[in-house]
Amino acid sequence: MRIWIDGSARVPPYEQLRAQLQLMVSSGRLEPRERLPPIRALASELGLAPGTVARAYRELEWAGIVEGRGRAGTFVVDEPPVAFSVVERQLADAAEAFADQAKRLGVDQPSAMLALETAFASRSDPDPDTG
Known part of the structure; x- marks a missing residue:
């Protein structure tokens, strides 16, 4: 999974992450039922605080794109509500x-x-x- 966070951008890191993950789901690069990386692992990989990654995941969950399954992780829902032209x-x-x-x-x-x-x-x- 290739994600880039621009620390100098005006867009907050959690929003950059959320948008890129949403794009990956929309484009099919993240498929239904696919597990997202664990919060701590992704935070470490991107040099972000775990809370930043958790916020991005939470916003994706509120949008109905992913679902948290407790200790099992966070997964793309079966039918993401994301249109992609x-x-x-x-x-x-x-x-x-x-x-x-x-x-x-x-x-x-x-x-x-x-x-x-x-x-x-x-x-x-x-x-x-x-x-």
């Missing part, structure tokens, strides 16, 4: 490919994100429908 699925795939390529090149996340932001900024017309 074809365009969003293609965007998620493109993002995965970009991240893989950046990693192969030995580029860290901040540098890769800067390259992506620079590419967007260099586009004279951000809306392809008006072109």
Whole structure:
């Protein structure tokens, strides 16, 4: 599972984590009945406090995307209530490919994100429908 938390972002870490996990469920990268990593293990892996991960899991549970089963862990529900369009699925795939390529090149996340932001900024017309 590839999750990136940007400590310099304006979005709080728990929200970054929640959004990425929701995207993984929506795109099918986390399948129904799949167990999420234990809170402490994921917190340690991401360099976050366990309470931060717990909050993200709690918000996903409130949204009906995952369910906590006590000591057994947290699991994606059988039928997550998350709609995911074809365009969003293609965007998620493109993002995965970009991240893989950046990693192969030995580029860290901040540098890769800067390259992506620079590419967007260099586009004279951000809306392809008006072109």
